[in-house]
Each structure stands twice: as structure tokens, then as C-alpha cells.
Amino acid sequence: MSEILIKNAWFNGSETDLLLKGNRIAGIGSGLNAADGAKVIDGTGKAVLPPFYNTHSHAAMTLLRGYADDMELFKWLNEYIWPIEAKLTAEDVYIGTRLAILEMIKSGTVFFNDMYWLQLATVRAAEDMKVRAAVGVMFLEDASGQLSEANRLSNEELLAHRGEFSERIILTLAPHAIYTVSESGLRRCAELSVESGMPVHMHLSETKKEVADCRAAHNGMSPVEYIGTAGLLNRNLIAAHCVAFDDRDFAIFAEAGGVISHMPCSNSKLASGCFDLARAIRHGCRVTIGTDGCASNNNLSMMDEMKFAALNAKLLTGDPAAAPAPAVYDIGTRSGAAAFGLDAGVIAEGKLADLILVDMNNTLLCGGNLISDMVYSADTSCVDTVICDGNVLMEHRKVENEEEIVTAARDCRRRLTGK
Amino acid sequence: MSEILIKNAWFNGSETDLLLKGNRIAGIGSGLNAADGAKVIDGTGKAVLPPFYNTHSHAAMTLLRGYADDMELFKWLNEYIWPIEAKLTAEDVYIGTRLAILEMIKSGTVFFNDMYWLQLATVRAAEDMKVRAAVGVMFLEDASGQLSEANRLSNEELLAHRGEFSERIILTLAPHAIYTVSESGLRRCAELSVESGMPVHMHLSETKKEVADCRAAHNGMSPVEYIGTAGLLNRNLIAAHCVAFDDRDFAIFAEAGGVISHMPCSNSKLASGCFDLARAIRHGCRVTIGTDGCASNNNLSMMDEMKFAALNAKLLTGDPAAAPAPAVYDIGTRSGAAAFGLDAGVIAEGKLADLILVDMNNTLLCGGNLISDMVYSADTSCVDTVICDGNVLMEHRKVENEEEIVTAARDCRRRLTGK
Numbered sequence: 001m002s003e004i005l006i007k008n009a010w011f012n013g014s015e016t017d018l019l020l021k022g023n024r025i026a027g028i029g030s031g032l033n034a035a036d037g038a039k040v041i042d043g044t045g046k047a048v049l050p051p052f053y054n055t056h057s058h059a060a061m062t063l064l065r066g067y068a069d070d071m072e073l074f075k076w077l078n079e080y081i082w083p084i085e086a087k088l089t090a091e092d093v094y095i096g097t098r099l100a101i102l103e104m105i106k107s108g109t110v111f112f113n114d115m116y117w118l119q120l121a122t123v124r125a126a127e128d129m130k131v132r133a134a135v136g137v138m139f140l141e142d143a144s145g146q147l148s149e150a151n152r153l154s155n156e157e158l159l160a161h162r163g164e165f166s167e168r169i170i171l172t173l174a175p176h177a178i179y180t181v182s183e184s185g186l187r188r189c190a191e192l193s194v195e196s197g198m199p200v201h202m203h204l205s206e207t208k209k210e211v212a213d214c215r216a217a218h219n220g221m222s223p224v225e226y227i228g229t230a231g232l233l234n235r236n237l238i239a240a241h242c243v244a245f246d247d248r249d250f251a252i253f254a255e256a257g258g259v260i261s262h263m264p265c266s267n268s269k270l271a272s273g274c275f276d277l278a279r280a281i282r283h284g285c286r287v288t289i290g291t292d293g294c295a296s297n298n299n300l301s302m303m304d305e306m307k308f309a310a311l312n313a314k315l316l317t318g319d320p321a322a323a324p325a326p327a328v329y330d331i332g333t334r335s336g337a338a339a340f341g342l343d344a345g346v347i348a349e350g351k352l353a354d355l356i357l358v359d360m361n362n363t364l365l366c367g368g369n370l371i372s373d374m375v376y377s378a379d380t381s382c383v384d385t386v387i388c389d390g391n392v393l394m395e396h397r398k399v400e401n402e403e404e405i406v407t408a409a410r411d412c413r414r415r416l417t418g419k
Numbered sequence: 420m421s422e423i424l425i426k427n428a429w430f431n432g433s434e435t436d437l438l439l440k441g442n443r444i445a446g447i448g449s450g451l452n453a454a455d456g457a458k459v460i461d462g463t464g465k466a467v468l469p470p471f472y473n474t475h476s477h478a479a480m481t482l483l484r485g486y487a488d489d490m491e492l493f494k495w496l497n498e499y500i501w502p503i504e505a506k507l508t509a510e511d512v513y514i515g516t517r518l519a520i521l522e523m524i525k526s527g528t529v530f531f532n533d534m535y536w537l538q539l540a541t542v543r544a545a546e547d548m549k550v551r552a553a554v555g556v557m558f559l560e561d562a563s564g565q566l567s568e569a570n571r572l573s574n575e576e577l578l579a580h581r582g583e584f585s586e587r588i589i590l591t592l593a594p595h596a597i598y599t600v601s602e603s604g605l606r607r608c609a610e611l612s613v614e615s616g617m618p619v620h621m622h623l624s625e626t627k628k629e630v631a632d633c634r635a636a637h638n639g640m641s642p643v644e645y646i647g648t649a650g651l652l653n654r655n656l657i658a659a660h661c662v663a664f665d666d667r668d669f670a671i672f673a674e675a676g677g678v679i680s681h682m683p684c685s686n687s688k689l690a691s692g693c694f695d696l697a698r699a700i701r702h703g704c705r706v707t708i709g710t711d712g713c714a715s716n717n718n719l720s721m722m723d724e725m726k727f728a729a730l731n732a733k734l735l736t737g738d739p740a741a742a743p744a745p746a747v748y749d750i751g752t753r754s755g756a757a758a759f760g761l762d763a764g765v766i767a768e769g770k771l772a773d774l775i776l777v778d779m780n781n782t783l784l785c786g787g788n789l790i791s792d793m794v795y796s797a798d799t800s801c802v803d804t805v806i807c808d809g810n811v812l813m814e815h816r817k818v819e820n821e822e823e824i825v826t827a828a829r830d831c832r833r834r835l836t837g838k
Contacts, residue, residue, distance in 0.1 A: 065787075066792050069788070271734060271739040273737075274734055297795070310688075315692070318690050320689050321491065323489075363525060367832075369486065369488070372717065376717035377718040381798065410785055413786075
């Protein structure tokens, strides 16, 4: 079993060693020793922290960063995003997802919960780069209530290969949204989730329009109430956005134990609205953080998301004590891992060996209050080393094949967009 | 005259050379040659952009990053910030300001407009690190309407040495705010500004409470109307925050030609409110961007401020087209320089030689839309080289004396805060 020994790193207020055996944290304490041949990492001047778990992404869209900004949602989708996406091949998805994973690693993220098509390419990219990923079996119906041929084939291909995937890959059921999947389609997802134990991942209450349309079509029910009647409202649900929740929605959702993926940058950039994080916490909701796709963010930094989450909560409530830094860091790390049943997101003996080392000599991290600095001040330059599942994915900010990944993505973007 | 030749850098859509002579940009074009002994910088894979001009800071407060977060403004000031600040020596201000300048250089900022005391230490730090700074002759009165002895001596010391300062140092008149300087004090500042030509730098309309108190005390006038009666409302005014402006305030302020320093992170973190950037632009106001002090932000990244400025404008208006990226980049660069009469903030022949080189191979900058990437995606890791006034302040992310500056700041912070 491979071993990694991290010497003299800052952890919980003092210097210590950490021993990783295989994919678990085997020991934390001073003067630890590793087997001959173990990799030794000098942790001097660095702090050990849990990494980030990104609970909603469309990773391949990293190819479209900056392609279309500062415009209304439907113009953005119809005139810019969808025409490009219609041209994407599996190889494009692979190239775009590798760029996304490179960016995630460089910003300390080791897991992403993805919704896209040509999913086998997403899995291939995650496996090649040794991160964790949840990949959705996607449901997006046309006007007649049928999945497109491409959607069906893409799902079948994913499921046909599932026996080959490592333990780092999780499959979810991913009905896109209540306005793109029929009531019977949603019921079918709920049944499949019960049969298989697979989590359900969907967009929910992203805009006021979605809520108004839902109430008009479904006897005055909010999207939360509506998916409840379809059997989707339970601890196995990961709902992205939830911007337009009212108090009743928060109460029902908290009671059911569903998971919220909060994405303040995307919601602001598309002017969808501001998710009420403080209210969600008050209601006892299980909140996590995601980045959404790069075309509406425009990066995959969970540090950016945490800063926006904390500051937007203060702005929305008028209360500077709302969403304090430790709570927000917890949401970006432990809560995200827990939402997917990962025994990670916390640095402790026996947990999965997922961690980051951050550089305490970086000007952005020398404030003497590490978690505050991570939420309010840090950026990607602070993350020195990233370990996921016992594998070193980045050391001293170097990731394997970085130049080739960036070059391939740039060539692919030019081919697709002409820019 | 010293020369710097930047070869093969990306500029306005193609590769070119830039020649700097002394403190000016002498030429832009292909195949440029420099004198023997000129410094040559390889710009391959990098883009040339204007650097950032930070129009409101309390630089020395970088020592207090993360010392007190997530609490109400007056508790924050009375129980945490002011007790520490009361202990600060000139050496502490020097150490804290050097840390701030290091962070600014690493994030591409070459100018800051500062309001603090023991200002000679601020000037010393700026001179040593070769950045531009505007430093305020500060006015903060006690209940009897007098400047404190310390405030008076600190101003006298600053003014006594002004003949020794380089051209990179600008002095301003800095009445703290309408609630800390009497009407006669404000009038005196206005007179001094007319006599000397010095700009006036003050906090204005930061909170709703400031506006309500002003209306109650001054015949229903808003802070903007009130300072107008004191003679301060003109093109020489830099007003920080302006969060609580109403439509009439925006119209009066735009008509007078004053400059606004917009600080979205600080305003959100202290829950002061959201400055209406889109409305300010519509009114034709001269808007610039600042970071405020690090204790309420908690960093000095103008890239963070630009992202928050753009996204908060979209969130506030519900319009995703509000505050588009090019306008926001312009506000953070050209407008900030212009506000202080600096012939900089634009890359063109004859302009002051202030510029940054950013790394186009950084994952955060490979989106094919550079200005969008700089506003929505970039962070400090993207800034490779910083040149101010013809001096190279950072090359390949290395700044002179970086380790010593961080160590001195950490020691000073521990001495002051015990953390």
C-alpha cells in the first residue's frame, strides 16, 4: 500500500505530521514515520485543510468561458451557447472537461457533480486526472416528452461502461429541470432512484419565472411542492440554485433533508437573484456550494464562490454577522463531501485522503486567521499541493500535462467559436 | 535614460513590441530595438494591459486582515479595530503599508489613494517600493471640533517633508467624513483645496444612517447637498462609498464632476448596502474602484472588486447586461488614473510607463476574451510582471524583499493582536 508522509505542516493551530496509507489518512501526530519508499512532502510553512467539493457543474463548458457575457439568459442560450453545444463531439467534451479539472485542481477542488451529455468523456477525463466526480444520467425531453436519440445513446453508453469505473466515480440520475422533464419523467427518476439508490441531481427554482410557470401549470404548487408530488423530495436529492425559494419551500425542503447547491456567482451574473443562505441555514437546510458552468461564472474557483456566498448573505440580510467564515468554509468542504456520502471533507484519522496544503507565506494568507483568510482573501495562488484519494494531483502548483491540456483546449475553443 | 524593451507581447489582438524610455511608453510596434544595456523582457505568451489604480485604501490596516470578521460595524470598530489602531507606531504603519503594497503589486495595482495617520510612514513605504500613492492630510476632529494633537503633528510632519517626495507621491486633503469633521472644518478643506489645487478625499454616504443623521442635522440635506454648501462638491473631490446616494444625489454629483470610489467587497462585508453602479454610469458619474482597508474586505485585489462590481450591478438591477466587463475594466484602470490626473491607465505612446503582463497560459485567462477573463475569471496568479513609472516592480511573480516584508508583517501583527 503506497504511503505519503507530510512533515511539519500547520494543522489546527500547531505543527504536525500526517501519514497517508493507500487512500486513507492513517495518522496525525508529531514524529510519524513512513515505510521505505514512501513519498515525503515537506509541509513547513504550509497548512493542511480539507479540499473543496463542487456540487454543481457543467465542466465541459469551460471551453466557452468568456464566449458570451453580459446578456439576457435566453439570448445567451439561444444565440450563443446552444449553437456551439450542438456541435460538440465526445472529444470536445473530454478536452473541455480536462481543462475544467485542471482549473479545479489548481484551486483546491477534488470533486465535481456534473450535468452534461457525452458523459463517458467526462468520466474519462476525471479518471485520467484522478479526481472524484459524480456524473449524471441525463434526462432532457423534447416537446413530445421523449428523450432525444443523442441523450438516450449517451446515457446507454455511460451505463454500459459503469462496471469499469473506479470508486471515485459516482453516477446520479439527472433530470434537467421541471420545465424540461415531464411529470411522468420525474416520477420515473424517483422510482429509479429508489430502486438503485442513485442520488437525483437537478436544477430547481433557479428563477422567479420558473416558480410562476410552475404555479400556473400545477395547481399553484411551487417547484419544491411539485417535485414532492413526483416523489423526488428526500435526502437523495441535490437541487441546484434554489434562488426563488420562499419560507414554505425552505421549511419543506429542510424537513425532507434534500441538499441545496448554492452558486452565488452564476446567479448574480445571469441576474437570476440571490439565494438566501442565511435563511437556509436558519431552516436547517443541508447547503453545499457549486460553481455552475464556466460560461456563467466565469471560473471554477470555490474560493470565489465562498467569498460571494458570505458577502451576498450579509448584503441581502443587512447583517454583517450573517454567514460567518467558518460556516461558509464548512459548506464548501465537509457539507459537499457529505452530500455524496463521501467519507471525506474533514482531516481526521481514518478519513479518505483528500486534502490541500496552502502556502502560509502567501500575502493573502498571512492574516493569522486561516479560515477567514481562505474565505475572504485567498485565491488559487495560495494552493500549493492537492491530494485526492491518496494521489498527489498537484505539488508546488505543478499539475501533470498542464501545458498540453491548455493548448488542446485553446485549439478546440478556436475550432468551435472562431475566437 | 533607462530603457526597457518588451518583445512579442500580445496587445490589442496581435503580437507586438513595446519600448519604454525613462518613465514613458516610447514606442509600440513590431521589430523595435532598444539601446545597448536596455532590459529586455520576453513577452511571449503574455498580454500587455493597463494596471489597476486603487482609489480608496487604508493600507496599513492590512496588518489586521482577519482579526475581526462577521460582526456589526460599531462593535467591530470599538472593540477590535480602534483599540489596536490606538497602539500603532509609525514603524507599524510602515510595516503594514509595505505588506499592502506587496499584495497590490502581486495583484497588478500600481497606485493607491490612502487615508490613514502617521502618513510619512505610508509615503516611505510607497517610495521604497516604487509605487504611486496619494496620501491624505487627514482631518478627524474630537467632540470639541479640534484635531487631536497626534493628528495635527502627523499632518505637520507629512507637509514638512513634502519637498523630498518623488513625483509618484500626491498629497490630498482628507477630511474623514461629515460626521467626524465640523462644517467649518469642511469649509476650511474646501478653501485649502482651492488655494493649493490639492484633491479632497473623504468618505461619503457610506450608510443609510449617515444620510438620516445628516438630513436631521442639516435642514433635510443629504450628505451630497451638505458638502455642496461647504464648497466641496467639484471635480477635485474623491468620495468613497456613496452607497446611500438617491437619484438626486447622483444627478448633483455627476453635474459637479466629482469622483466616486466604489468598493463592493467592503460594502457587502460590513452590510452597508450596494452602490448602484449602473445608475451612476447612467447619470454620467466618474466612477473608479477601491478596495478599502483589508480588515473589511479582506484583500486588496482589484480583480475581486471588479468581479463583485459587475456581478452586484447585475444582481441589483436584475439586468445581466448591466456593468459589462469592458466598462468595469475601464473603471478599475483608466478612470482611476484619470481621477488623479495621472497620464496613465491606457497603453499608448507617450503615456506614463505603467503596465502589467498577464500570463495567457494560465487556465483562468485562456478563454479567448481577455477583458472578460480579467474581470470575471482572473486572480493574482495571472499577473506575471508589473511595471510602474518605468520601473519593474515584479517579474515572473517575484517582488524584491518579499519574504522579509511578510515576516516583518507577521511579527508586527502578533505583537499587536497576540494572534
